[in-house]
Amino acid sequence: MxxxxxxxxxxxxxxxxxxxxxxxxxxxxxxxxxxxxxxxxxxxxxxxxxxxxxxxxxPEASDCCHxxxxxxxxxxxxxxxxxxxxxxxxxxxxxxxxxxxxxxxGSVWHEPHGAPCGILDPLKFVAVRVMHVERGEYWRMFVLEATSSDFVLALGEHIHIRAATGSSGGVVTRPFTPVVVEDVAGLPRPHLFVRLYDSALSRYFAGVAPGDALSVRGPIETNEDLTRAFSGPACVLVAGGSGIAPIFQIIRFASLNAAYSGKRIVVVHCARDASGLWLRDEIARLADALPHMSYHPFLSRDASDSAAPHRRRLSAAAIRQLVGAETGARAVVCGPGTFNSAVAGWLRGAGIDDVQRL
Structure with missing residues (x-):
């Protein structure tokens, strides 16, 4: 030999x-x-x-595993x-x-514009530990063990979370949008708000506890150009449940760009009860940079809660009242599929033909 x-x-x-x-x-x-x-x-x-x-x-051709x-x-x-x-x-x-x-x-933007950084990886799933969990009747809030510098999502970007949802070995992957805001200690960390439904993935999230790890891949960008919403005389942003996270991305983007400081922005936030109106305080803090922004919460169940002046379900009549006679306004809607379809129809009825659904 x-x-x-x-x-x-x-x-x-x-x-x-x-x-x-x-x-x-x-x-x-x-x-x-x-x-x-x-x-x-x-x-x-x-x-x-x-x-x-x-x-x-x-990637090299050999990077594909076929x-x-x-x-x-x-x-x-x-x-x-x-x-x-x-x-x-x-x-x-x-x-x-x-x-x-x-x-x-001039409009000055200091976002990293999708450059991968920190613990996120757009090509593979990584484990991100949960530091804290807040529990509501129909929602969960997860504070992730990461900082603002190693969990960067630019406008329109989100993550994928992969979870094993049963003893049969089924795996589900769904898109979510964490938002970096201050935690109880005043440190900026990614917060993930999840609406619970009657599904295997919701049952998985309901059981997640501090110390558990989420399987995360990203950043991943939507195909929508969300800056289009600011090209008209007014921008209408409508969120249902956890859909407030992408809407908050848009609001924060506008607050960081001087070109949009004079834009009329109407924010409509729908939740089942007041506990689900996540990010309302953070939106209020951005009002100094966006003096022409108005915030309108709606509750579908807890009609007696004083936190929401509209204390009723969102309707076509309410949309018409909020939008007014603004010609050429643009809109973005983010929520469950049936919510998006209904609200898009109401917006078109109010004269807004350019409606982006996330």
Whole structure:
């Protein structure tokens, strides 16, 4: 027998070394992106600078395992490439507006624009531990063991959570939108609000306790351009249940962009009772940056609760009253499917034809 290395073994070892090198290069790029700001940045002299985020790096053909994964790593790359193209287009439009309006009133955005950073990974599920759980009759609130710097979601981005939902080994994956707000200690951490229904996934969430870990993948971006909602004279944002999280992303985005400070924004927040009106205090804190924003809570069950001045279900008549005779207004609706369909119809009845459903 010869003393040489089997060629097949040698080829395998070389491929493993190449794969490790590619993985290390991606890790280093993620680390670099995590500390880099992209967007329309203000220089020390008051002028603004457009700094576009780098395009995602294409996977090698050998990175695909050909096992029928859904989504495949190649599908995910195409999504990220489309996301990057949309973000660059939005940034270029904002930059031109900033130049036209002058540097003092320019739109300045310090979001990382989807650059993967921190503990999140858009290509694989990672374990994120739950620090604290708040329990309501029909909802759960999870405070995640992460900081604002290692759990970044830009406008329109969300995560996927994968959970085993029964003894039969069934696995369910669904999109969710955590929001980074202050916890009881005043530290900004990701908070995940989950509405409970009669489903296997809801039963899973109902049993999650502090110390358990959620299986999370992201950031993942919606196909919707949420900045479109601000292109009309008024923006109507309607949330049902946990749908307030993506709506809050939009509100916070507007509060960070001076170009939208004069925009009329109507926020409609629907919940079963007052305990489900999550983020209402945080929305109120953004009112200084958005003086033309109004907030309107509606309750479907607890009609006597003084926390909601409208103390009734949302209706077509209420929508017409809130929207008024505003011509050309745009709207975004986020909630359960039946809720979205009904509210979209009411908005069209009030004269708003451009309605985005999340």
């Amino acid at each position: 010869g003393s040489g290395v089997n060629p097949a073994v040698q080829e395998l070892l070389e491929e493993i070394a190449r794969a490790k090198a590619r993985a290390e290069a991606r890790r280093q790029q993620r680390d670099a992106d995590a500390h880099q700001q992209y967007g329309i940045l203000r220089r020390a002299d008051g002028t603004v600078e457009l700094r576009e985020p780098p395009a995602p790096v294409a 096992s029928g994964c859904t989504p495949c790593i190649m599908d995910t790359f195409r999504e990220h490439l489309q996301q990057h193209e949309r973000q660059v287009q939005v940034l270029r439009e904002q930059y031109q507006r900033a130049l036209a309006e002058g540097t003092a009133a």
